[in-house]
Every structure is written in C-alpha cells, then in structure tokens.
Amino acid sequence: MYNIGDKIVYPMHGAGVINEIEEREILGELRKYYILNMPHGDMKIMIPVDKCEEIGVRTIINEEQVKDVLEILGAESTPMPNNWNHRNRENMEKIKTGKIEEVAGVVRNLTRVEHVKNLSTGEKKMLTNARHILVSEIVLATGKSSEEVEAMIEEAI
Numbered sequence: 001m002y003n004i005g006d007k008i009v010y011p012m013h014g015a016g017v018i019n020e021i022e023e024r025e026i027l028g029e030l031r032k033y034y035i036l037n038m039p040h041g042d043m044k045i046m047i048p049v050d051k052c053e054e055i056g057v058r059t060i061i062n063e064e065q066v067k068d069v070l071e072i073l074g075a076e077s078t079p080m081p082n083n084w085n086h087r088n089r090e091n092m093e094k095i096k097t098g099k100i101e102e103v104a105g106v107v108r109n110l111t112r113v114e115h116v117k118n119l120s121t122g123e124k125k126m127l128t129n130a131r132h133i134l135v136s137e138i139v140l141a142t143g144k145s146s147e148e149v150e151a152m153i154e155e156a157i
Helices: 047-057 063-074 084-096 098-117 123-142 145-157
Strands: 007-010 014-026 029-038 044-047
Touching: 007 029, 014 044, 014 123, 029 047, 044 047, 047 063, 063 098, 063 123, 063 145, 084 098, 084 123, 098 123, 123 145
Parallel strands: none
Antiparallel strands: 007 014, 014 029, 029 044
C-alpha cells in the first residue's frame, strides 16, 4: 500500500503524487481510493487501492534510472512494422505495460519517424501521450520543470 506523498506511476496516464486516500461509495460499493495529483497536465485521478497491482501501478524511477532512460532515448531505433496498424498495436502494448523503458522506446522511435515523414493522426496522438507519460515521471524523479525535461528528451533523441 502506498501513502500520502508517494510518487507513483499510473500506466497510460503518467506519474503523480498521492494527495489523499479516501473512502468513497461508487455504484453502491464502498472502496478506498488514492487521489493522485498529476503535476504534468494538472489532472486528478482516483485509483482503487485494491486494484493497483492489477492495473500496474508502481513507484517512480530514481535519478540514476533517469540516466538509463536517456540512454534508451539515444540508442538505435528498434525495427517497427511497416504496416501502420501493426505498428500502432505494438506501440500501444508497450505503453500499456507502464514500464518507462518501453515508453521511452516508443517516444524515440516515433519521434525519429516523425523527423523523416509525417506521422498519421493516430501516431501523432500516441507520441504526444507517450511523451506526456515520460515527461511526467522524469519531472517527479528529477524535480526539473516540464520544459527542462522536454529539452533533455529532445537532446537525447
């Protein structure tokens, strides 16, 4: 169980800080929820405490691991399917894992493709979402601003 003030990652949404833990009745069921404040995007999310493991909630990376992520961003692109549909499905699966290394790989690969040719609307949205997830976690891990983290990511790629 996490505590108020813990920094956690909610897969597909990004990283945030637990502001409170409260009990709420939703659809006739009384449950405990983490109220997560997402600093990047200024959003609040309720996560059922009893579903965290199933959802894939985890603690954020540390500053040492940020260096590893930046190395992934600077590494060679990995092969991606030529078919947009297959590529989209593969990238979505990577993002859903909630693993920052997978998300970093998606950001790296799609950013490099974007520099060569226009991405489809779906891939642009996916890249924006993946970058948001990546930035939110690095912001909380390093204490840097979103703008500074965006610049770090661009430089690394």
